[in-house]
Amino acid sequence: MRSPALSEQIEETVEWLASFGKTDNNGVTRPLYTDDWLFAQKAVEQRMNEIGLNAYFDDVGNLFGRLEGTLKEEGVILTGSHIDTVVNGGKYDGAYGVVAGLIALQYLKEEYGYPKKNIEVVSLCEEEGSRFPMTYWGSGSIVGIKSVEDIQNLKDSKGTPFFEAMKQAGFGQGKYRNSKRNDLNCFIELHVEQGQVLELEGKSIGLVSHIVGQKRFTITVTGESNHAGTTPMNYRKDAMHAATEMIYSLLQKAKETSPDLVCTVGQITLDPNIPNVIPGKATFSIDTRHPDEEVLASFCDEVFKEFTTITNSYKTQLHIDNWMNEKPVKMSEQLNKVTESILTKEKFSFKKMTSGAGHDSQILGQYCPTSLLFVPSHKGMSHSPFEYTSTEDLEKGIHLLIKVLHELAY
């Protein structure tokens, strides 16, 4: 299927979509319900119609392009991803899944005509949570776990209420169909990996078995601030010393527990933060993820038992604030079997892996059989203008999507 024409079409479509909200440094800024976001959705709507899909919005701003199945069944095979970006993000995160869906459906229609089963490509309105403190607004509205009540008190950093922004963009007024869907047979999301594993291991496709569960904590260790010169080591209640032993023990244990477990201490604050004063307080973050909920829970339990022993030995106080708990979501084994047999037949190199990042698939995956497929991210860079995936890799992903959709729908 690989052809110069397809390569060119992919490059052109990626650049075209990235032109909406393009930043000076070749990045993309396209937050939910902004003008750039709206122009992008309207342009995608137009393109859907041009390639022979029936385009329609729902009432939160998700955009669908439908290829009607000849069997006239109710169910829909859905593919796509999200159209919104972080501030100064890249051209591929989310956008690639939308581009891939457009190109795949166009190809299928041109090559094979109408499918037996309905296929739709979706450009989900929101995933990143970068304008409002709300993530997965698009997919959450489709499955019905998010509604207007959830956004009533939300404002963006400029003070604009969520609902106002939605109305200004033309949504939230009942002009379009209700977002909640009961007709989805399955969802297939093609996305850039946002990690470096595929590139480092020389694989073209990542076949995701689970989206990991995630827990986040803020740990506060309180000791006693004192003079760095006049306080002997054995008279100290050094919050930093205690915190350091905790963090070291945490990260070592994370390395030893399971290859699928990741753990990050990305943030730390000392009080006071002065070279010649013993820290009286150390506050640090923990972000830990694993595809198995029980493994994750027992890892945290053991770590915090150890933290308690450590804090006692330093005569410091420990406070643990668990402010995020996301359960792991299993992708569809059945869909993955279909995909795997195509990958094997096409002789694509691939890796069965977990997704350490969150995606719309983790929302839709709780309601219908879902498949998440990765293409490599160069150097793992993401949420940055330097996000890059080679056209060859983008094409392999689209090639795979076409084959999977053909298998499922024709």
Add this chain to the structure above:
Amino acid sequence: MRSPALSEQIEETVEWLASFGKTDNNGVTRPLYTDDWLFAQKAVEQRMNEIGLNAYFDDVGNLFGRLEGTLKEEGVILTGSHIDTVVNGGKYDGAYGVVAGLIALQYLKEEYGYPKKNIEVVSLCEEEGSRFPMTYWGSGSIVGIKSVEDIQNLKDSKGTPFFEAMKQAGFGQGKYRNSKRNDLNCFIELHVEQGQVLELEGKSIGLVSHIVGQKRFTITVTGESNHAGTTPMNYRKDAMHAATEMIYSLLQKAKETSPDLVCTVGQITLDPNIPNVIPGKATFSIDTRHPDEEVLASFCDEVFKEFTTITNSYKTQLHIDNWMNEKPVKMSEQLNKVTESILTKEKFSFKKMTSGAGHDSQILGQYCPTSLLFVPSHKGMSHSPFEYTSTEDLEKGIHLLIKVLHELAY
């Protein structure tokens, strides 16, 4: 010698001196050459004259009160401390040594008349370095290691040049005697401990053998910033993980090396400092002190060898910036013998100890036999309005000072 009259005099004198630059929360702010500083020095000058001392300034603003010896020798027995404070400091740091000198000399003169040898009490102009980036300006000028050249380019936070501030306070114009002295036989400084050791161990007096040497470093560990979810542990170059192992190994080693060694990591910065991003850079401070230069140097050498091993194992880069090196200073054994025999005779509980903080004694101690004596600091608090030493302890220190000066000068 203990008497209600002396207690009252001590309390009155401490409060009187603290009234210059008193803050709303009962602290003291008296930076070098400010109005409050000048009023305090002028008031001390007046008090010196009132109690029968010959008061005189030198050209940097050090203030001396002289009790002339009957032997008419050149040498001077000097006691005192510094008059300047940090911003919102306490009533005792520095001030206590000045107050003690005034009361001791008044007592000696009233009780025993003029001494054989000259005694002077000094109110040193500057020790803290809290207005200009310069410490020990007073004592450094006396011993001749600091001069106008050292301050030429220095400004305070408001942009006032050091020299301008000095001139506005009436100094630096040759109106007073040159600061450099060659007539000092010895220096005795009475100071609050600024640590909690005496209080915790129930001792009244600290007899200091050494002021510790001090080294400070800024350590930068550079790894690779990456997504906390999509980067497996074994593909990470986590600057925080490497830094944590370094800090833990450093502080453990500090505990094991020598009871006199202290080591503090008081400051750390991560880049970026975000819970769900692996830190690409970790920058932290090291402050380490010990009374023996060689022990300190070899501790640092071994630590940095270990840091190199650690950084290699994490594939991170290590940069070590050594921005402070202060050598330890030995106090006079002979003076300490005199003091110790008095302490034993008076049945004062005392502890032979090192000073982990810097004092004017470390400057003068390099030029003449010097003795540094501590009284307890409640809870070790210092550089704070909560600085506190009981009148009983203050009185014991002054009692000791009187006895030592009597022994040396009469």
